[in-house]
Amino acid sequence: MASMYRLVMNESIKMVKKKRLLVVLLILASIIPMFAYAQMKVAENSLKQFGTTDWRAEQRQKITDYTRRLSSARLPDEWKQRIQVEVKVAQYYLDKDVNPASPNGVTFTVEFVRNAVGLLIPLMIMVIAADIVSGEHTGGTIKLLLTRPVPRWKVLLSKLITLILFASVVVVATALLSYLISGLFFGYGGWSAPRLFGFSVTGTEVDFSKVRVVEQWFYLLLELGLVWFAAVTVALMSLMISVLVRTTAAGMGIMLAVLISGTILTNMVSSWETAKYFFMVNLDLTDYLSGSTPPIKGMDLPFSLSVLSVWVLLSVLVSFTVFTKKDVLN
Structure with missing residues (x-):
């Protein structure tokens, strides 16, 4: 246990010295104010359009606009299905008198994290993790690392644990920076605001039987x-x-190509059902909480969690198998 602790500490120190985590935090601190400002301008424009801060008027207008779009013959069927679901969910929020986008720091954090999980956060993780082993080859330290009196599997396990720790830091930092920065624009309230979750979407049908109202802090924890x-x-x-x-x-x-292709596939391959087994298509887990239409028929939260779990197990198995047998002399 002591040797593993030292290995993890050593990997963590190397990770910090690369300063990539600092770069990630600076990127987040730079882009979050832009999104918060944009959200504030949207709220101001809504106030000018409707002449009131009543969210119900905006929600009714949203339903009206979506309904009009459904009458367009040029709209693809898959987009019609998504819009029909959006209309039903929006009407449900209206019926239950629950504001889905109350202007406060917690709501902004919820929405920012939900939109970041598909590409932004994975890219941040990739920047930190992509060279954790290959960087040893590039720096010429791989031979020194593997000639130490430590089993190879322990060396790789320490790197794995370090990655999980730093991935956790990125997720927490994203939520914390979102809340602290957006609070300057919208205030720091909203923890006890009501939030709906538990929507089950199948095609154009939405099952509201399991929907429940929770406080927003609990919803944020689920999302994180x-x-x-x-x-x-x-x-x-x-x-x-x-x-x-x-x-x-x-x-x-490789990771950049994989992650970007996942975003493209999510938006383009609703008819290619086999694509739902790719891990990058299943990263938008938070969409299941908000009642969004799954990108491919047959996908739901248990399915996506299962697919990601299988990919995790396979990646760990391949990593340890290759690393323990790898020839570092050539």
Whole structure:
């Protein structure tokens, strides 16, 4: 246990010295104010349009606009299905008298994290994790690392634990910075605001039987738990790629291509059902809480969690198998 602690500490120190976590935090601190300002301008424009801060008027207008779009013959069927679901969910919020987007720091954090889990947070994780093993080859320290009187599996396990720790830091930092910065624009309230979750979407049908009202702090915790799971999945996939390739550039390039292709697939392949088994298509776990239409038929929260779990297990198995047998002399 003591040796593992020292190994993890050593990996953590190396990770901090690379200053990539600092870069990630600076990126977040730079872009979050832009999103918060944009959200504030949207609220101001809504006030000008409706002449009131009553969210119900905006919600009714949203339903009206969506309904008009459904009458367009040029709209693809898959988009019609999504809009029909949006209309039903919006009407349900109106019927239950629950504001889905009350202007406060907690609501902004919930929405920002929900939109960041599909690409932004995975990219941040990739930046930190992509060279955790391949960087040893690039720096020429791999031989020194593996000639120490420590089993190879322990060395890799320490790197795995370090990645999980730093992925957790990224998720917590994203939520914390979102709340602290957006609070300057919208205030720091909203913890006890009501929030609906438990929507079950199948095609154009929405099952409201399991929907329940919870306080927003609880909803945020649920959301962060799902985001953390997605972040750890990306971290362990990056670890596998870093073990399989010998250069940092190759590892980052592969993960970047995979993550971006996942975003494209999510928006374009609703008719290709096999794509739902790709891990990157299942990263948007928080959409299941808000009642969004799944990108591909047959997907739901248990399915996506199961797919990601299988990918995690396979990536760990491949990583340890290859790393323990890897020839570092050539």
